[in-house]
Amino acid sequence: MNLARERIEELAQLLDDCAVEARDTPKVTDTYPEMDWDDAYAVQDALRARQLARGAHLVGYKAGLTSFAKMRQMGVESPVFGYLLDVHAVADGGTCGFDELIHPKVEPEIAFVLGRELKGPGCHIGAVLAATDFVMPGIEVIDSRYRDFKFDLKSVVADNTSATRFVVGGQPLGVEGVDLRTLGVVLEKNGEPVAFGAGAAVLGHPASAIAMLANHLGARGESIPAGSVILSGGITVAVAVDKGDAVTLRVQNMGSTSLIFA
Ligand code: OOG
Ligand code: MG
Numbered sequence: 001m002n003l004a005r006e007r008i009e010e011l012a013q014l015l016d017d018c019a020v021e022a023r024d025t026p027k028v029t030d031t032y033p034e035m036d037w038d039d040a041y042a043v044q045d046a047l048r049a050r051q052l053a054r055g056a057h058l059v060g061y062k063a064g065l066t067s068f069a070k071m072r073q074m075g076v077e078s079p080v081f082g083y084l085l086d087v088h089a090v091a092d093g094g095t096c097g098f099d100e101l102i103h104p105k106v107e108p109e110i111a112f113v114l115g116r117e118l119k120g121p122g123c124h125i126g127a128v129l130a131a132t133d134f135v136m137p138g139i140e141v142i143d144s145r146y147r148d149f150k151f152d153l154k155s156v157v158a159d160n161t162s163a164t165r166f167v168v169g170g171q172p173l174g175v176e177g178v179d180l181r182t183l184g185v186v187l188e189k190n191g192e193p194v195a196f197g198a199g200a201a202v203l204g205h206p207a208s209a210i211a212m213l214a215n216h217l218g219a220r221g222e223s224i225p226a227g228s229v230i231l232s233g234g235i236t237v238a239v240a241v242d243k244g245d246a247v248t249l250r251v252q253n254m255g256s257t258s259l260i261f262a
Pocket of ligand 2: 140
């Protein structure tokens with residue numbers, strides 16, 4: 001750690017305020033280039049503590065930048081991890097307040113719901129599939145608190161990996177007998193298909209993103225509790241949305257989930 005406790009708390013407050021007030025800020029490593037990985041995750045932890053203290057509940061986790069399409073889009077080269085809160089869940093088919101957000105984008109993802117706790121180190125795809133109750137379509141709404149959506153990995157980790165809203169729904173599917181690599185996904189905006197992909201875009205197999213997440217959390221003394229929902233990462237590039245847009249994600253054999261920006 002290179003940053004003092006007060007700096008960590010200040011940065012968490014800055015990012016929290018930006019999210020609440022829907023305003024952007026230059027990336028935090030511009031001000032603190034000496035920030036290291038532990039500092040970045042410490043800011044994320046402090047941000048989470050602030051939100052939980054306001055009454056939010058932790059409902060799950062997310063992996064991000066797990067597909068080459070996303071890594072290329074954002075100019076970075078490794079996955080990052082964050083958390084999901086109940087206050088950020090949108091009901092299936094529900095409305096997301098556009099004016100509460102800065103410059104939102106949507107991502108098609110496969111969401112995992114765990115039937116059993118998952119704990120690293122040593123977690124692998126097999127352990128993930130064994131612990132998974134079902135998978136379902138998930139749309140993540142990301143909204144970087146950084147100006148022009150520009151960041152480096154440490155800055156985006158501090159900002160809870162741009163996590164903002166999410167919706168899961170459709171038809172839950174058990175993983176037995178399903179090849180998650182070849183599951184096709186279609187993302188539609190206002191009825192037009194705008195992005196397509198298959199599960200393998202995420203690290204070769206979406207469950208490997210969950211294994212990486214469990215190993216990452218395990219190294220920090222945290223596990224993923226049974227019942228958690230986990231977003232495994234955008235399969236395609238993220239798609240910008242405007243006020244009034246309706247977004248639907250269709251996943252092969254899993255129906256669809258949707259939301260409206262109003
Ligand atoms: C970082 C978060 C990326 C994903 O699914 O790849 C992410 C960002 O691009 O803002 O959630
Ligand atoms: Mg995502």
